[in-house]
Amino acid sequence: MKKIVIPLILVLIVSCKQEKSIAYRLQDDVYFLASDSLKGRATGTDQELQAASYIKERMQGLHLKPAGDSATFYQAFSFTPKKDPHQEATYVHGDDAVTGTNVIGFLDNKAEHTVIIGAHYDHLGMGGEGSLYREGTAIHNGADDNASGVAVMLQLADSLQQKDFKNNNYLFMAFSGEEIGLLGSNYFAKNPTINLDDVTYMVNMDMVGRLREDKTLSVSGTGTSPIWKQVLNATNPGFKLVLKESGVGPSDHTSFYLQDIPVLHFFTGQHEDYHKPTDDADKLNYEGMQMITGYITEVIRELDDHPKLVFKKTKNESEEVPRFKVTLGVVPDYLFDGKGMRIDGISEDRPAQKAGLQKGDVVVQMGDSTVVDMMSYMRALSAFEKGNTTKVIINRNGEKIAVDITF
Known part of the structure; x- marks a missing residue:
């Protein structure tokens, strides 16, 4: 009898270990978020909520703690949409309001300071405002924009738990409402679920899936702290860096820069599929995304034992x-x-x-x-x-x- 029981126990132990060791690739996250079944993840739709549920489950699997409202992973906000990305958002309640949902997980190292790592997960749905497609309605899957950024964010959440980076906490955020005015990040910045005074810097990934053969990588916000250029150059694994100083731009890092937080925004450039139905998962450069993930990890490593970063205001290039x-x-x-x-x-x-x-x-x-x-x-x-x-x-x-x- 013992000879039967022991193998059964071993099988159960091995199967449990196998279940815990399931590893998600960048492709797994992108192909789900950019699938036709999610119909472009437009803010406030059932499909966006399906994407939010997927990201929440991924965060739970990565053993992140819920950091949204009421001890959940979600932070919901209701609003009247705005067309101008830099226009002040109007948050309202009522029957006519649209509700977006941020997804927020926390890696608590019991440290004094926190690093925010974010990427928006909403896209254009079936097209409409913002689409560059002129042949009617169609699913805009948004693989590069911005399933790519969410996938890198989730890889970073996994990587930072496996490495000995214990001198900061890490808040991981998937923003809603970016495509219609940075609404999710704007809302969080004004209704934070952590103390923003404790935040040392914020990293944003938006469209990081199309790294070119020459490995050109744009990094914006390099003027928002005196240390950025030194760190980016010291840890560069071989990218052709295009560094831009301004902390203001058409993505979610802007919301944190406006709260006097140093920011970086990683971006591999626009392309012919931008805001079109052809922005699909099979067109992404996954090796390039992995290289970007490693680069950001090394930037974080370099700053792990550094004091809270000094914030510096930059010229607002968009005003010029x-x-x-x-x-x-x-x-x-x-x-x-x-x-x-x-x-x-x-x-x-x-x-x-x-x-x-x-x-x-x-x-x-x-x-x-x-x-x-x-x-x-x-x-x-x-x-x-x-x-x-x-x-x-x-x-x-x-x-x-x-x-x-x-x-």
Whole structure:
């Protein structure tokens, strides 16, 4: 009898160990969150709540403590949607309100300070406001934007528990309502479930799934603390870094910068599938995402025994953006660090396509204005109105070509 019982006990022990050792890959999280069944995870929908439930279960599996409202993983907020990402959110209650849900888990090391690590999980649903798709309604799965960021966040939650980083606590947050105005992060920043005075810095991952062959990685917020550039360069495993100082941008780190918290925002660049139904899970660079996960882990390691970071205000670059009445109909390459504005995508039936411009062309002059970067491109564009025609000079594979553009 004993010979039978002992093997049964061993089987139970082994099976329990196997259950505890289930490892989620980046692909597992992305493929679920960006599946057609979630219909684009629009804020306030049943499908967004399904995504929230999945993230909550992942956090429970990672042994994080609930850090939302009333000892749950959820922080719900009701609001009237706003179109401008930098406009003040109006939070309301009533039958006409939309309700979003942040998902929040806490790794409590009983430390004095806390690091916030976040990524938004909502997307555009079936399209509508914000979509660049012009052929009707369709599921916008948002694999890069931003299932990729959530997947990296969950990997970090796993990694930080397995490593001996005990000098800070870690708050992991999946934000709702980012696509319609940074609403979830804005709400948390004004209704925090922890003491924000204890927060040393915040890390945001938004669109980190399309790392290019040259490994270009944009990191914004590097001016929000004097130590950022030193740490980022010292721990860089081989990225071509594009560092941007401003703490203000069209993603959730802005909400924490406005609370005087040092921030970093990681971003692998826009692409032709941005805000379109074609932003699917099979197009992501998972090796690149793993490399980014390792990089952020090393940044955190470097700062593990560092005192609370000093906060520094930065220039608000968004306030300097010129207003313009016309567009070329292109997706700029925001990671391009050469002279000019490189085109990363062309919209159908818009001025650039009609003039024969192509992906990869670099705009170096528009009318009388020389274009050396994104800001000078926007200044040049702001001089034109609908119906104007001007000469645009592009650099295509080393050859300068002049074309006439009619707005």
